[in-house]
Amino acid sequence: MAKARVYVTRLLPAAGMDRILAETEAVVWEGEMPPPKEEILRQVASCEGLVCLLTDPIDAEVMDAAPHLKVIAQMAVGYDNIDIPAATERGIPVGNTPGVLTETTADMAWTLLMATARRVGDGQQYVRDGKWQTWGPMTLLGPDLYGATLGIVGMGRIGVAVARRAQGFNMRILYTNLFPVPEADLLGASQVEMDTLLAESDFISLHCALTPETTHLIGAAELRKMKPGALLINTSRGPVVDQDALTEALQAGVIAGAGLDVTDPEPIDPNHPLVHMENVIVLPHIASASIGTRNKMAELTADNLLAGLRGERLPNPVNPEVYERG
Ligand code: DGY
Numbered sequence: 001m002a003k004a005r006v007y008v009t010r011l012l013p014a015a016g017m018d019r020i021l022a023e024t025e026a027v028v029w030e031g032e033m034p035p036p037k038e039e040i041l042r043q044v045a046s047c048e049g050l051v052c053l054l055t056d057p058i059d060a061e062v063m064d065a066a067p068h069l070k071v072i073a074q075m076a077v078g079y080d081n082i083d084i085p086a087a088t089e090r091g092i093p094v095g096n097t098p099g100v101l102t103e104t105t106a107d108m109a110w111t112l113l114m115a116t117a118r119r120v121g122d123g124q125q126y127v128r129d130g131k132w133q134t135w136g137p138m139t140l141l142g143p144d145l146y147g148a149t150l151g152i153v154g155m156g157r158i159g160v161a162v163a164r165r166a167q168g169f170n171m172r173i174l175y176t177n178l179f180p181v182p183e184a185d186l187l188g189a190s191q192v193e194m195d196t197l198l199a200e201s202d203f204i205s206l207h208c209a210l211t212p213e214t215t216h217l218i219g220a221a222e223l224r225k226m227k228p229g230a231l232l233i234n235t236s237r238g239p240v241v242d243q244d245a246l247t248e249a250l251q252a253g254v255i256a257g258a259g260l261d262v263t264d265p266e267p268i269d270p271n272h273p274l275v276h277m278e279n280v281i282v283l284p285h286i287a288s289a290s291i292g293t294r295n296k297m298a299e300l301t302a303d304n305l306l307a308g309l310r311g312e313r314l315p316n317p318v319n320p321e322v323y324e325r326g
Helices: 014-023 037-042 060-064 084-089 102-117 120-128 158-166 182-185 192-201 220-225 243-250 293-308 320-324
Strands: 007-008 025-028 049-052 071-074 149-154 172-176 201-208 229-232 259-262 281-282
Touching: 007 037, 007 084, 014 025, 014 201, 014 293, 037 060, 037 102, 049 293, 060 084, 084 229, 084 320, 102 120, 102 201, 102 229, 102 281, 102 293, 120 243, 149 158, 158 172, 158 182, 172 192, 192 293, 220 243, 259 293
Parallel strands: 007 025, 007 049, 049 071, 149 172, 149 201, 201 229, 229 259, 259 281
Antiparallel strands: none
8 A cells, every 4th residue: 555645844743753764665854944835735735744843833824735734743841833713613633742741841940940940051151261260258149949939830741740840849839721721730739829839939930831921921921920030930831921921020129030942033142132031041942852762752753743643533633633533
């Protein structure tokens, strides 16, 4: 039987790529940068499967250009780059990669929390600049994490994993979420209103999906409600924070610092003020970037793709409604 034709928008880690290459007739975009939209539109015309990344805008136009498309498999847990209602309307299941990146992403949120609080980037720059002359009682001071209050916005899998880490630091944990999360409550976390979380947290870590409701969830008003010494950590999606408002708040000393794995847009302009502030760490969206996790994400992507091509239910569908349409 002829193998299904699949378009893959970037080279994936071998754990998934090798299976896709063995089991399908795959065309792989080998560039380091994402393929241009015109290229995606051209390639999907004859494809039954599409493997994409969070950098690829997969909208109704792409879907309409792909009359044979049976499945979209995204190598990420987030899928705000895909028009899910459009896929559902067209009966196309979309798969993502939840679960496998939870701990790795929580590790990075924690890394940013510690590095920002204890001024790791700033300290390294200080040494590189030759400013380290002696041990100083007031040099590069930062707040303690131990015993402080952590506010977690969005208590999904990653939020819970961050709360577990916070337990080891004897932190008081507050969270906001659309519904109560018993697992978080068992960790001693308390669900509160956003205003309470903003006012009482020493550190705030964002773990919500990007939706119309969470776009600019943290803006000028929210930043003003935070403690002046507070730090904001974002490993979710850049647009959850109003970046101009954050820049102004940091410049004016409204909050003390930020650790950002995600920005708006990505990549951030290297001349953007946030990139050059001593109290800000900006990383290039690498929270899930461990070797093991990226391999697992690629494997799950292949699982979703191959199930979709066989006409089976995807192991991780984000729009299971497609299976209820009869
Ligand atoms: C995701 O999976 O959504 C992350 O942002 C990248 O791993």
